[in-house]
Amino acid sequence: xxxxxxxxxxxxxxxxxxxxxxxxxxxxxxxxxxxxxxxxxxxxxxxxxxxxxxxxxxxxxxxxxxxxxxxxxxxxxxxxxxxxxxxxxxxxxxxxxxxxxxxxxxxxxxxxxxxxxxxxxxxxxxxxxxxxxxxxxxxxxxxxxxxxxxxxxxxxxxxxxxxxxxxxxxxxxxxxxxxxxxxxxxxxxxxxxxxxxxxxxxxxxxxxxxxxxxxxxxxxxxxxxxxxxxxxxxxxxxxxxxxxxxxxxxxxxxxxxxxxxxxxxxxxxxxxxxxxxxxxxxxxxxxxxxxxxxxxxxxxxxxxxxxxxxxxxxxxxxxxxxxxxxxxxxxxxxxxxxxxxxxxxxxxxxxxxxxxxxxxxxxxxxxxxxxxxxxxxxxxxxxxxxxxxxxxxxxxxxxxxxxxxxxxxxxxxxxxxxxxxxxxxxxxxxxxxxxxxxxxxxxxxxxxxxxxxxxxxxxxxxxxxxxxxxxxxxxxxxxxxxxxxxxxxxxxxxxxxxxxxxxxxxxxxxxxxxxxxxxxxxxxxxxxxxxxxxxxxxxxxxxxxxxxxxxxxxxxxxxxxxxxxxxxxxxxxxxxxxxxxxxxxxxxxxxxxxxxxxxxxxxxxxxxxxxx
Numbered sequence: 001x002x003x004x005x006x007x008x009x010x011x012x013x014x015x016x017x018x019x020x021x022x023x024x025x026x027x028x029x030x031x032x033x034x035x036x037x038x039x040x041x042x043x044x045x046x047x048x049x050x051x052x053x054x055x056x057x058x059x060x061x062x063x064x065x066x067x068x069x070x071x072x073x074x075x076x077x078x079x080x081x082x083x084x085x086x087x088x089x090x091x092x093x094x095x096x097x098x099x100x101x102x103x104x105x106x107x108x109x110x111x112x113x114x115x116x117x118x119x120x121x122x123x124x125x126x127x128x129x130x131x132x133x134x135x136x137x138x139x140x141x142x143x144x145x146x147x148x149x150x151x152x153x154x155x156x157x158x159x160x161x162x163x164x165x166x167x168x169x170x171x172x173x174x175x176x177x178x179x180x181x182x183x184x185x186x187x188x189x190x191x192x193x194x195x196x197x198x199x200x201x202x203x204x205x206x207x208x209x210x211x212x213x214x215x216x217x218x219x220x221x222x223x224x225x226x227x228x229x230x231x232x233x234x235x236x237x238x239x240x241x242x243x244x245x246x247x248x249x250x251x252x253x254x255x256x257x258x259x260x261x262x263x264x265x266x267x268x269x270x271x272x273x274x275x276x277x278x279x280x281x282x283x284x285x286x287x288x289x290x291x292x293x294x295x296x297x298x299x300x301x302x303x304x305x306x307x308x309x310x311x312x313x314x315x316x317x318x319x320x321x322x323x324x325x326x327x328x329x330x331x332x333x334x335x336x337x338x339x340x341x342x343x344x345x346x347x348x349x350x351x352x353x354x355x356x357x358x359x360x361x362x363x364x365x366x367x368x369x370x371x372x373x374x375x376x377x378x379x380x381x382x383x384x385x386x387x388x389x390x391x392x393x394x395x396x397x398x399x400x401x402x403x404x405x406x407x408x409x410x411x412x413x414x415x416x417x418x419x420x421x422x423x424x425x426x427x428x429x430x431x432x433x434x435x436x437x438x439x440x441x442x443x444x445x446x447x448x449x450x451x452x453x454x455x456x457x458x459x460x461x462x463x464x465x466x467x468x469x470x471x472x473x474x475x476x477x478x479x480x481x482x483x484x485x486x487x488x489x490x491x492x493x494x495x496x497x498x499x500x501x502x503x504x505x506x507x508x509x510x511x512x513x514x515x516x517x518x519x520x521x522x523x524x525x526x527x528x529x530x531x532x533x534x535x536x537x538x539x540x541x542x543x544x545x546x547x548x549x550x551x552x553x554x555x556x557x558x559x560x561x562x563x564x565x566x567x568x569x570x571x572x573x574x575x576x577x578x579x580x581x582x583x584x585x586x587x588x589x590x591x592x593x594x595x596x597x598x599x600x601x602x603x604x605x606x607x608x609x610x611x612x
Contacts, residue, residue, distance in 0.1 A: 024173070024227055025252055027234035027244040028155035028219035034060070036149040037187035039200040041118035041129075043180040044154075046080035048111035048279060048308070051168025052158050052246055054080045054177035056117060058150035073097045074148040076126055078117050080110045082175070083166035083385065085306060086486065087413060088117070088135075090128045094142045101493070103413055104128075104135045105446040105453075105486045109306075111279075114180055120195055121146070122187055127196065134196070136490070154179060155219070156234075156244040158227045163386060168227075171261035172277040176254065179242040181207045208242040259338040264378045265325050267347040269559055272312040273481075274327065275378070276340075279307040281331040284339075286310070292326040293347075305480055307333075323347050353381045355592040355607060357417065359499040362389045362407035370404055370498065376416045387412035387495075392433040399468035401498070405431035410495040417483040422594070423505045424483060426473040429498030432459035433466055443494035446486040447473045456490070470498075477507055503592065503607045523547075523597055523604050532609035536579040539595065539606075546570050547599040553578070553608075554594045561593075580610045 035058065046054035060074040075093035088110060090102045108115065118129040123144065127137040156177040158168045183205035185195065192200040206212060222229035234245040236254040243254050251257060261277035272293070284290060285303045292298075297315040304311055317323060328342040359382060360370035376383035387409045396405045408430075409415075426447055435441050438461035446453045452473055463469045476483070483501065487494035524542045531537055543549075549569050553562035566576075578595070593608045 022222055022227060022229040023249065024158060024229075024246060025231045025234055025249055026155065026157040026226075026228035026246045027232075028153060028157075028230040029179075029235050029242060029244065030153040030217055030219060031151045031215060032217055033215075034149035034151050035184065035186075036147075037121050037123065038203075039118060039120045039185040039187075039195045040152055041116065041183045041185075042078075042154070043114050043116045045112075045114045045178040045180075046110040047082050047156060047175040047177050047246070048085075048109070048306075049168060049172045049175040049246075050083040050166040051162065052082040052156065052175045053165060054082070054110075054244075055153070055155050056182075057154075058121070058152050060148040060150045072148065074146045074150055076119060076121055076146065076150070078119060078128060081165050082111070084414065085109045085111075086484075088130065090119075090136050092126055092138055092142065092146060094145045098142070100138060100140070100142055102136050102138070102490055103486075103488045103494075104130070105444070105488050106130065112307075114178070120200065122189075122199070123147075152182070152184065154182075154242070154244060155230065156246050157230070158246060160225045160227050163388065166385065169261070169263065169277055170248075171258070171263070173246060173248055173258070174251065174256050175246040177244045179208060179244070180240070181205060182242075207240060208237055209240055211237050256332070256334040256338060259340045260330050260332045262327050262340070262343045262345060265345065265347040266378060267317070267323060267349050268352060269319075269555075270314050270316060272314060272325070272347060273304070273309055274312065274325065275309045276330065277308075279333050280310075281333055281337060282307075284329055284331045287329065290327060290329040293323050296323065311481075322349055348379055350379065350381065353417065353419070354590075355609075356500060356502040357382065360404045360407060361415070361496045361499055362391065362409040363404075364389070367403045368401055373409065376414075382417040383415070384409050384412060385414045385416065387493075390495075394433060394466055396431045396433075397467045398463065399431075401429075401468070405429060405468055405497045406433070408433075408495045408497040411493045412487050412496050413489075413494070414487070415485040415496060415499065417499075417501055418481060419478050419483050419501070419503075420594075421479050421481065421507055422477075422503055423507065424476045424478060425500075425502040425504050426476050426483070426485070427470055427498075427500035427502075428473075428485070428496060429468070429470045429500075430459050430495065431466060431468050431497055432464075435460055435492070436465045439491065441492040441495075442490040444488040444490065445471070445494075446488065448476050448478060448484055452476055475504060479507060503594065505604070505606060506594065506596065523549075523599065525597075525604050525606050528606065528608060533580065534610070536577055537608060539576045539578065540573065541576070541597060541604075542573045543569055543571050550598045551576060551578075552596045552598060554596070555591070578608075580608070 042056045057077040073093050073095055077091040079089045086106050088104050092100045116131050120127045125137055125139045127134050159165050185200040185202045188201040189199045192198045218232035218235045219230040233252045236243045245254055260280050263275045263277055265274040282303050286301045288298050288301050299313045302311050324346055326344045330340040331337040358370040360367045361373050363373055366372045374380050374383040376385050388411055390410050391407045396402045438458055442458045444455045454471055459469050528537050528539050547569055549566040551564040551566055552560055555561050595606055597604055
């Protein structure tokens, strides 16, 4: 007993020393008892702060003789990473600290509202649920190694691993994760009342009306890879909620006296996007008088879907100048709102991508007409947010683009491209170079909307190893300015080797089919030749009824740069010539342009590439 006591004292000293060295203070809530199997359920709202985790998990935390239990590791995780708006991560960690990570795309932002999450742990499987629906299940042989009784835990902390969780803006603190209730049901196969196969029996539920010391403890430690230490003051019970806080060392607990911080502003012609450190209040965010850019006129201000950014529309800027923006009066969403007094900063002047966009994902150099890969940042127009580069110099069958498919970004969850509102063809390219058996790597892909999804992609099963494979998403609609591609790993890690993005039309485009309707006015675009072009090009289209039309050209920012009134046009196949050498008397530059034919209730569109 003396030896055990000495070990506990030594570990307490180490933890206390580690805690004192950390610049941030987090919180962890853990049960006093450990559980072997069962159904664990929570209703929670995560934090939206990049670089911060909101968790619900079970963990075998060792014994006094072996506190870290390195070779006996048992853990079941449900983690929400603040950098993602539509993602939840699941993991089982087995002896040898082996991870079995999986992701799921969600049609909601976990930080916007409360949702119910659960996982079932049995000798044969671990399965995860969101709002009552099973979304992932692991049944591999590793499940049989999860045999140790584990404590149920929740914590909010900022990992040191930025390639996993991103970089936490210190100005975004404090960060809060809210827990409405937690419940536990014992594993009673054959005699339960709910869960899969009715194999679980409710045991207890905590509504967090008070701190139940007989059930819970507040952690007071830290660990390697954790940039904060856990303190009891940051685990708060208030208004029937458990609130876990991540703070600086001074303002601890559930308080927020920090006004929103202006992180950056991106200027692209007349469109300016300003981003703040936290979710902001809509009324002040959309008040035009709270923004000033001399000498531009701000015409409108609309809060973005993430509630932490605002899109401004201004008068025409001088492209040779760099502009400053003054922002004031923006409030956050805390119980007693904090108000940004004023800030005056430069805007990032960005250059939009041209289409088609080809990216050699995972490569730091351009190859065979493909652009080099890069991180997705405020200053970049496309890139990855996570994962790591890998390269294998092996021949890839079924392609002449070996150099592209030999590199990849593995462990990827999201890839993003800034695009004008419109419809796009998205091609994703792969070659499995590490596994030779089917079932070793399986993942789902979601592009923009839940209806645009491809499931159970297993490259080896589809085409074999070291073979080219591509999947195409046709007519993807993007209205918020960012094309989002999400990878949900089921087995092993998702990866991406190449990306192609092509503009195919405006969101208002009439979906043309092979037959022209007789009772409604329709225009079907045929072809453009040449395209790409230098000088002039000819556009062919078919109209089924006489109509008065106009012809419009827009640049990549959505700015109209050319207009021609065609007047009445008779039905039939028509041709239209456009000379791209001048645009309203100005010399055209190389790049992608979008054209529209406008009539009464019809506005089909296409894209042209001008090469100077």
